[in-house]
Amino acid sequence: MSGNNIKVVCRFRPQNKLEIKEGGVPIIELNDEGTSVDLNGETRSNYAFDKVFGSNTRQEEVFDYSVKSIVDDVVAGYNGTVFAYGQTGSGKTFTMMGSDIDDNDNKGIIPRIVEQIFKSIMLSPDNMEFTVKVSYMEIYMEKVRDLLNPSMDNLAIHEDKVKGVYVKGALEVYVSSTEEVYEVMRQGGSNRVVASTNMNAESSRSHSLVLITITQKNIDTGAAKSGKLYLVDLAGSEKVGKTGASGQTLEEAKKINKSLTALGMVINSLTDGKSSHVPYRDSKLTRILQESLGGNSRTTLIINCSPSSYNEAETISTLRFGVRAKTIKNKAKVNADLSPAELKALLKKVKVETTSYRTYITALEGEIGIWRSGGSVSESQWASLGDTSTPAMTNGGADANTNGRQIPPAAFKSASLDEGASSSRPYTPPIALEKDERDQFLQRENELLELISEKESELANREKQVEDLQADLNQRKEHEKNIISNNQQMTSELGEAKIQLEKVTYENKEGLITVDSLKEKNKALTGELDHLRQALTKHQENASSLNKHTDKNDLTSSSNYIDDLSIVSAKGNVITETLQRLSSQDEVSVDEVALLNRNLMESKALVNYYESMIRQLGIDKESMIEKQVGLEASYNMLKLKYETLSEKGTSDEEYQQEAMSKYKLQLEQKYAEPLESQARELDELSEMIQGKNQQESKLAASIAELKMINGKLQIFISPHLKDVQTAQPPSTENSKATASENEVNAMRKSMAQQLSEFEAMKKALMRDLQSRSERVVDLEISLDETREQYANALRANSNKVQQKKMIFLERNLEQLTNVQKQLVEQNSSLKMETSLAERKLTAKNEQIHSLENLLNDTQYKLKIEMERFETQMQAMRDRLELSRKNKKAALPATGLNRIAKPLRGGVTIQDNADKRDRRSSWLPF
Numbered sequence: 069m070s071g072n073n074i075k076v077v078c079r080f081r082p083q084n085k086l087e088i089k090e091g092g093v094p095i096i097e098l099n100d101e102g103t104s105v106d107l108n109g110e111t112r113s114n115y116a117f118d119k120v121f122g123s124n125t126r127q128e129e130v131f132d133y134s135v136k137s138i139v140d141d142v143v144a145g146y147n148g149t150v151f152a153y154g155q156t157g158s159g160k161t162f163t164m165m166g167s168d169i170d171d172n173d174n175k176g177i178i179p180r181i182v183e184q185i186f187k188s189i190m191l192s193p194d195n196m197e198f199t200v201k202v203s204y205m206e207i208y209m210e211k212v213r214d215l216l217n218p219s220m221d222n223l224a225i226h227e228d229k230v231k232g233v234y235v236k237g238a239l240e241v242y243v244s245s246t247e248e249v250y251e252v253m254r255q256g257g258s259n260r261v262v263a264s265t266n267m268n269a270e271s272s273r274s275h276s277l278v279l280i281t282i283t284q285k286n287i288d289t290g291a292a293k294s295g296k297l298y299l300v301d302l303a304g305s306e307k308v309g310k311t312g313a314s315g316q317t318l319e320e321a322k323k324i325n326k327s328l329t330a331l332g333m334v335i336n337s338l339t340d341g342k343s344s345h346v347p348y349r350d351s352k353l354t355r356i357l358q359e360s361l362g363g364n365s366r367t368t369l370i371i372n373c374s375p376s377s378y379n380e381a382e383t384i385s386t387l388r389f390g391v392r393a394k395t396i397k398n399k400a401k402v403n404a405d406l407s408p409a410e411l412k413a414l415l416k417k418v419k420v421e422t423t424s425y426r427t428y429i430t431a432l433e434g435e436i437g438i439w440r441s442g443g444s445v446s447e448s449q450w451a452s453l454g455d456t457s458t459p460a461m462t463n464g465g466a467d468a469n470t471n472g473r474q475i476p477p478a479a480f481k482s483a484s485l486d487e488g489a490s491s492s493r494p495y496t497p498p499i500a501l502e503k504d505e506r507d508q509f510l511q512r513e514n515e516l517l518e519l520i521s522e523k524e525s526e527l528a529n530r531e532k533q534v535e536d537l538q539a540d541l542n543q544r545k546e547h548e549k550n551i552i553s554n555n556q557q558m559t560s561e562l563g564e565a566k567i568q569l570e571k572v573t574y575e576n577k578e579g580l581i582t583v584d585s586l587k588e589k590n591k592a593l594t595g596e597l598d599h600l601r602q603a604l605t606k607h608q609e610n611a612s613s614l615n616k617h618t619d620k621n622d623l624t625s626s627s628n629y630i631d632d633l634s635i636v637s638a639k640g641n642v643i644t645e646t647l648q649r650l651s652s653q654d655e656v657s658v659d660e661v662a663l664l665n666r667n668l669m670e671s672k673a674l675v676n677y678y679e680s681m682i683r684q685l686g687i688d689k690e691s692m693i694e695k696q697v698g699l700e701a702s703y704n705m706l707k708l709k710y711e712t713l714s715e716k717g718t719s720d721e722e723y724q725q726e727a728m729s730k731y732k733l734q735l736e737q738k739y740a741e742p743l744e745s746q747a748r749e750l751d752e753l754s755e756m757i758q759g760k761n762q763q764e765s766k767l768a769a770s771i772a773e774l775k776m777i778n779g780k781l782q783i784f785i786s787p788h789l790k791d792v793q794t795a796q797p798p799s800t801e802n803s804k805a806t807a808s809e810n811e812v813n814a815m816r817k818s819m820a821q822q823l824s825e826f827e828a829m830k831k832a833l834m835r836d837l838q839s840r841s842e843r844v845v846d847l848e849i850s851l852d853e854t855r856e857q858y859a860n861a862l863r864a865n866s867n868k869v870q871q872k873k874m875i876f877l878e879r880n881l882e883q884l885t886n887v888q889k890q891l892v893e894q895n896s897s898l899k900m901e902t903s904l905a906e907r908k909l910t911a912k913n914e915q916i917h918s919l920e921n922l923l924n925d926t927q928y929k930l931k932i933e934m935e936r937f938e939t940q941m942q943a944m945r946d947r948l949e950l951s952r953k954n955k956k957a958a959l960p961a962t963g964l965n966r967i968a969k970p971l972r973g974g975v976t977i978q979d980n981a982d983k984r985d986r987r988s989s990w991l992p993f
């Protein structure tokens with residue numbers, strides 16, 4: 069252990085552009101030895117340091133003089149500190165890190181230190197094993213932030229006897245080469261807090277601390293040493309106003325100044341020789357640098373200054389700070405650990421002592437037992453350290469075996485119950501530990517405390533890892549949620565698109581149905597048109613054929629009637645002639661009788677036929693009369709209705725007149741032709757009826773004549789018939805009679821045949837008559853209607869009131885017709901709509917069916933998707949669990965190494981790597 073001053077070196081940088089622009093000029097002058105500088109600005113002053121480097125000093129020079137020896141010390145087990153102080157832009161970072169870490173000329177102190185450390189390790193004896201750990205922190209706004217693990221932004225500062233003051237929880241990365249250290253530097257540097265100020269484009273707003281811990285172990289003896297090297301790049305020391313910092317950086321500047329003020333106060337306290345208290349705890353900076361300033365450390369302070377008159381005030385301030393710091397004395401010592409052999413010896417010694425103490429305690433317990441049971445121990449028998457005998461009880465009242473133990477009398481010192489309690493109490497000698505022993509105990513305690521703190525930091529890291537993993541899990545869950553929601557959105561969009569497609573398909577179907585219905589309507593209308601055309605043609609044909617047919621039928625029936633009448637009259641003539649001849653003759657031959665009889669029969673049959681015809685005609689007449697009555701009744705009823713409706717009718721006169729004339733014209737046009745044809749038909753029918761009536765009367769007359777003839781014949785024939793029946797004719801006569809009978813029979817047969825023929829003819833006539841009657845009735849009805857309409861029209865025409873009524877009726881009729889038409893149209897349209905609706909319903913059902921299928925399909929797909937997603941989730945969870953397990957056993961998230969990489973002295977780095985691979989275990993201490 070040796071007392072040593074802090075080494076203070078001063079470095080001037082060249083004037084920068086700002087300074088030149090502002091008209092600044094160099095105001096420094098170094099002495100030849102380079103140990104002091106004259107400031108020749110507004111004031112003239114001189115400042116002496118261990119070394120003063122001018123503006124053109126190379127990085128290597130600064131390193132060689134200022135830091136190289138410290139590196140050797142740290143490798144030898146000392147603590148070391150190099151820190152750079154100065155205003156913003158004065159070259160602190162340039163000095164510490166350099167402008168380019170990979171540029172051999174411009175790399176700063178830290179890269180050179182790192183190189184030097186590994187060089188020194190390589191030059192060490194090969195029985196020495198080293199580990200190198202690096203931490204990188206910054207103090208920003210009075211918070212210690214781990215630059216290698218930036219989420220740890222408020223680390224606590226602890227202190228113990230072994231480690232001294234240390235930052236708890238700071239990540240320590242094991243490194244085994246300069247490249248690894250550079251990588252750590254790069255990673256940490258990217259996390260630094262910087263801001264642009266007037267003085268510097270990229271100004272460090274925080275104090276950065278690089279801690280390199282080198283541990284070495286003699287693998288032969290097990291003795292270990294460890295040295296810590298702090299490399300500190302302080303924030304700018306200038307006043308706030310000059311930096312131009314504002315806003316948040318103003319707050320920063322205040323706090324940074326506070327830290328630097330505390331640093332100044334610490335230096336003052338350490339150097340004024342009066343202060344008993346050093347305010348290390350006033351700031352995080354001074355607390356961490358406690359060992360470096362007045363403690364166990366080899367320290368170099370590099371003060372960086374501007375040579376320009378523009379920054380004279382700041383330069384003076386910085387130089388004064390350096391001068392003050394120069395007087396600080398440190399007490400650096402090797403941080404050595406005991407070797408196992410030393411520890412064993414110590415343990416042996418401690419064990420012996422423990423046995424001795426135990427014996428002493430037992431003796432004391434025995435003595436206390438005697439005292440407590442009311443006995444006394446003479447002073448000579450009092451227990452003492454190194455005397456293992458048990459005191460004997462001298463008091464008769466007290467049982468020496470009270471506690472079941474034999475206390476040897478020799479252990480007791482003389483004591484009397486009569487003496488006061490205080491004087492009778494045994495004297496407990498103080499336990500005096502030797503200084504070495506105390507140190508050993510403290511060292512052990514420190515070891516244990518360190519172990520505990522390591523465990524604590526490890527626990528904190530684990531907690532951090534768990535938190536990170538939790539955050540990662542949450543992030544993944546969030547991601548998963550997003551994926552699910554996206555998936556759902558896409559599924560719903562797809563579903564909507566499908567539904568839209570279905571809708572379009574359905575609308576298309578509907579359109580097709582509408583087109584089909586329009587086609588059908590068109591077809592129906594075309595059919596209707598054709599039908600109307602056909603009907604018109606047919607009607608025209610019917611009209612023409614009816615006229616022809618009517619004429620023909622009339623002629624035929626007339627000729628038939630004429631024939632019938634001629635037959636009847638011929639028969640009558642034959643009968644009359646026969647009767648006249650018979651009257652003139654005296655005798656009547658059988659043949660004549662038979663002929664007469666035959667004629668008579670024929671006449672009779674004809675009479676019967678005409679009688680039945682007359683009856684039938686009478687019936688027809690009656691039915692026609694009935695029909696006439698019915699028609700009259702319906703006519704009356706219609707008339708009544710018409711009158712009732714007419715009474716209700718009111719309308720505008722002019723409109724009525726106009727409508728009436730229009731209607732009249734229409735009616736005249738409409739009914740002129742049918743009226744004429746119907747009038748013609750009526751005339752024809754009237755003539756036909758007259759003809760029929762004449763025929764009827766003629767027939768009736770013929771019948772009456774025939775009846776009269778028949779009666780005469782009956783009278784005439786009856787006596788002859790009696791004679792014929794009673795007389796027995798001769799055989800020839802008999803044969804003649806038989807022949808005449810046969811003739812009569814044959815005549816009868818022929819008459820029966822004729823009769824049947826007549827009957828058939830009669831039936832045909834009747835049918836014809838019936839059809840004619842029906843036709844007549846129809847024509848009569850039509851005629852009546854026409855007449856009625858015509859009469860109505862005439863009436864309407866003649867009377868204004870009637871006209872009004874007529875118009876009203878016409879309107880009603882039109883309305884009714886319209887309503888009927890509408891109803892018919894509605895009916896047909898309803899039918900169409902019904903069929904359309906049915907088709908649409910079918911299409912809708914099909915759509916519903918397809919949508920159901922779609923829904924089922926979508927649900928099925930969704931289910932599959934969910935299952936797939938569950939599987940993915942499970943896989944993700946498994947992966948997460950695996951990575952969690954792996955992380956537990958591996959490095960922190962930064963990817964930096966936390967496993968010790970021992971380096972052996974006297975060999976190359978590659979050899980070290982090979983040896984390290986061969987090692988089965990490594991204990992850092």
Ligand SMILES: Nc1ncnc2c1ncn2[C@@H]1O[C@H](COP(=O)(O)OP(=O)(O)OP(=O)(O)O)[C@@H](O)[C@H]1O
Nearest residue numbers: 081155156157158159160161162268271272303304
């Ligand atoms: N000795 C030097 N030689 C050449 N250039 C230098 C020297 N010192 C500093 N510079 C230059 O001056 C500028 C400011 O230097 P640097 O960033 O190191 O200042 P700083 O004191 O670290 O500032 P801050 O406190 O704002 O971080 C840089 O561009 C740097 O390259």
